[in-house]
Amino acid sequence: MNNMEFSLLGLILLFPCFTAVLLLFTPYNMVKIIGLSASCFNFLLSLILWIRFDNSTAHFQFLESFSWLPSANIEFGIGIDGITIYFVILTTFLIPACLLVGWTSIQHSIREYYIAFLVLESLMLAVFVTLDLLLFYVFFESVLIPMFFIIGIWGSRERKIRAAFQFFLYTLLGSVLMLLAILLIYFQAGTTDYQILLTTNFSEKRQLLLWLAFFSSFAVKVPMIPVHIWLPEAHVEAPTAGSVILAGILLKLGTYGFLRFSIPMFPHATLFFTPLIYTMSVIAIIYASLTTLRQVDLKKIIAYSSVAHMNYVTLGIFSLNLQGIEGSILLMLSHGLVSSALFLCVGCLYERTHTRLLKYYGGCVQTMPIFSILFLFFTLGNISLPGTSSFVGEFLILSGVFQTNPFVGCLAASGMIFGTAYSMWLYNRLAFCNSKYHLFTAYSDLNRREILLFLPFVFGVLWMGLFPEVFLEGMHVSVSHLIQHGNF
Numbered sequence: 001m002n003n004m005e006f007s008l009l010g011l012i013l014l015f016p017c018f019t020a021v022l023l024l025f026t027p028y029n030m031v032k033i034i035g036l037s038a039s040c041f042n043f044l045l046s047l048i049l050w051i052r053f054d055n056s057t058a059h060f061q062f063l064e065s066f067s068w069l070p071s072a073n074i075e076f077g078i079g080i081d082g083i084t085i086y087f088v089i090l091t092t093f094l095i096p097a098c099l100l101v102g103w104t105s106i107q108h109s110i111r112e113y114y115i116a117f118l119v120l121e122s123l124m125l126a127v128f129v130t131l132d133l134l135l136f137y138v139f140f141e142s143v144l145i146p147m148f149f150i151i152g153i154w155g156s157r158e159r160k161i162r163a164a165f166q167f168f169l170y171t172l173l174g175s176v177l178m179l180l181a182i183l184l185i186y187f188q189a190g191t192t193d194y195q196i197l198l199t200t201n202f203s204e205k206r207q208l209l210l211w212l213a214f215f216s217s218f219a220v221k222v223p224m225i226p227v228h229i230w231l232p233e234a235h236v237e238a239p240t241a242g243s244v245i246l247a248g249i250l251l252k253l254g255t256y257g258f259l260r261f262s263i264p265m266f267p268h269a270t271l272f273f274t275p276l277i278y279t280m281s282v283i284a285i286i287y288a289s290l291t292t293l294r295q296v297d298l299k300k301i302i303a304y305s306s307v308a309h310m311n312y313v314t315l316g317i318f319s320l321n322l323q324g325i326e327g328s329i330l331l332m333l334s335h336g337l338v339s340s341a342l343f344l345c346v347g348c349l350y351e352r353t354h355t356r357l358l359k360y361y362g363g364c365v366q367t368m369p370i371f372s373i374l375f376l377f378f379t380l381g382n383i384s385l386p387g388t389s390s391f392v393g394e395f396l397i398l399s400g401v402f403q404t405n406p407f408v409g410c411l412a413a414s415g416m417i418f419g420t421a422y423s424m425w426l427y428n429r430l431a432f433c434n435s436k437y438h439l440f441t442a443y444s445d446l447n448r449r450e451i452l453l454f455l456p457f458v459f460g461v462l463w464m465g466l467f468p469e470v471f472l473e474g475m476h477v478s479v480s481h482l483i484q485h486g487n488f
Contacts, residue, residue: 009062009078012045013125020118023111035114036099043092053085055474058481073191077131082478083259083329086471087128087252090336094248095121098241100453101344105351106154113154120146124249133182133192140253141175144168155237163237170230174220181213197265204268211269214262221254222310225284235303240347243299247306247339252332255313267486277318282411284311289418298346298356301426302339305382308415309335315412316397320488324400325479326472331393334464338381338390341457345375352444362433368445372431374454381461383423384416389464
């Protein structure tokens with residue numbers, strides 16, 4: 001690859017960090033403008049990267065590397081393929097939204113708030129583009145640090161410190177076994193270079209042990225039941241922007257890890273443990289959907305809904321066929337848009353009333369008509385209405401699962417019924433029911449900044465729902481190569 005190509009990918013990766021350093025010396029009244037402008041510029045760079053991306057090859061593109069630990073034969077290599085490119089774009093898309101949503105609600109430590117999100121952006125991008133297993137682990141765990149401060153410092157309630165530590169410890173402890181597995185791989189292969197490891201043969205017994213070690217880390221991030229306890233608590237206590245990035249990106253790190261490492265590196269173990277994944281995913285879909293029906297906190301409702309949707313993704317990934325895996329990638333992208341937009345909607349309500357308890361709301365359609373229309377649109381997207389982004393993903397996932405196990409497909413399809421139930425119940429209570437508390441006594445609809453914030457999400461949901469081939473075309477060759485490599 002030529003220097004221009006590396007400069008583009010390297011700039012996307014490092015530019016947020018450079019901006020964060022610049023903000024340390026920026027006048028206080030210019031921090032917001034520079035931070036938001038830099039994040040928007042990075043998003044435009046990622047779109048240029050997408051335009052320059054070659055859909056006809058499964059090889060990694062924009063490759064570049066430099067020596068990190070020469071004595072240990074470890075290099076910091078970066079590159080993207082048809083799977084990675086979409087997560088890079090999703091990350092750079094959501095960061096400006098996170099900065100914009102806190103434009104007025106964040107009243108203290110504003111400089112540190114913007115620095116935390118810009119550093120977090122670079123770390124998340126590094127997780128997706130790094131091609132070294134050890135460095136993947138480093139960045140995979142490093143994202144916990146800025147997220148810990150975002151929840152603990154700018155959280156909305158008194159339990160935020162507890163939620164921050166719970167989030168940090170759950171996800172960190174789940175990854176200890178993965179580090180041991182990486183060391184075992186290094187001692188066998190003599191390298192942690194991902195492209196070399198794809199050609200390394202591990203014994204069947206060793207594959208089982210390594211797969212379980214990686215699973216212990218990725219399952220917590222998804223999250224899969226029973227290691228999901230940290231997610232609702234973290235969502236409730238995090239600021240709105242923290243919930244957006246949690247739902248939009250951090251939950252995808254686990255499923256991305258399954259796609260990138262567990263399936264291609266340990267194909268025998270993947271086939272062996274597929275029934276376990278099917279069982280855990282179906283239980284999570286049904287349990288999380290039923291649990292959502294009894295929640296009274298708006299954020300917890302969307303958080304448990306995210307658990308159900310992300311376990312649809314694991315079903316699609318481990319169907320190990322083209323339809324299921326492509327559907328899981330589409331649903332991850334769709335969930336990043338729809339769930340993030342729903343958390344933004346809750347944030348708009350919280351800024352006006354400073355409560356998220358559902359009983360205090362009702363009749364929003366009278367005082368917030370524009371908000372009610374947007375909330376209905378994203379609610380329909382959440383239940384996978386045809387024409388929205390989630391429909392294509394869930395349809396492909398169920399098609400893939402039915403090919404491998406029709407019984408599991410039927411059980412998973414029941415989650416769509418539960419999803420419709422809790423989504424429509426939520427919208428009816430929020431928009432139409434009369435509340436005795438009457439928090440909205442006057443017209444208090446969305447302002448211009450909030451409307452502009454939601455429009456890109458509306459466009460993205462409709463674009464993915466009406467023209468999914470634009471996204472499927474880019475990932476098709478890479479997913480086909482993934483399946484062929486594992487001989488599934």
